[in-house]
Amino acid sequence: MLKGKTYGKQAFRTQKSKEKSLGEVAEKYYNLCTIRGTSEITIKGYKYALKYFNEFNGDSPINSVTVNMYILYLKKNGFKDTTINSYIRKLSPIFNYGHSKGYLPKVEIIELKVQKTFKDIYTEQEMNLLLKPPKQKDFVSIRNWCIVWVFASTAIRRTELINLKVMNVDMVNRVIALNHTKNKKVYSSI
Structure with missing residues (x-):
């Protein structure tokens, strides 16, 4: 029997093409x-x-x-x-x-071989310059200095820092609780 044809009271479904853009x-x-x-x-x-x-x-x-x-x-x-x-x-x-899902043909993807290189890291003088307290005592200067210190001390990601709340920082025990992380796990960072 052909699909999509009716024989007696039985209708047979046609198979729709699964191909999608x-x-x-x-x-x-x-x-x-x-x-x-x-x-x-x-x-x-x-x-x-x-x-x-x-x-x-x-x-x-x-x-x-x-x-x-x-x-x-x-x-x-x-x-x-x-x-x-x-x-x-x-x-x-x-x-x-x-x-x-049957929408696309199998596509074999081969990644390029890449020569690994050393990443440039900050020298001790550059780190001292970055971590030096700001001369100006306005909010933006102090905030930026604090951000640099947090990055240098904890190595947290940018989005983790953006989502950091005051209640997540324990100054006494020097602990930062990260509730919004890339892998959805909760961490404490020192």
């Missing part, structure tokens, strides 16, 4: 991320990487060759290998989600 797949994936509790910054990163990919690819079909051509396109436009890997890593979960 990359934009539709991405929206479904973003919704899933929101349900899972993925941070807004992570979802924003996915959107940013997808924007660059869409500028390159448009509505063309997606496959492993397309991704490789995209990598070459980014290289020709002066993107660093680490940036390219970052964009590819952010596209990968969207492609994998689309493939797992």
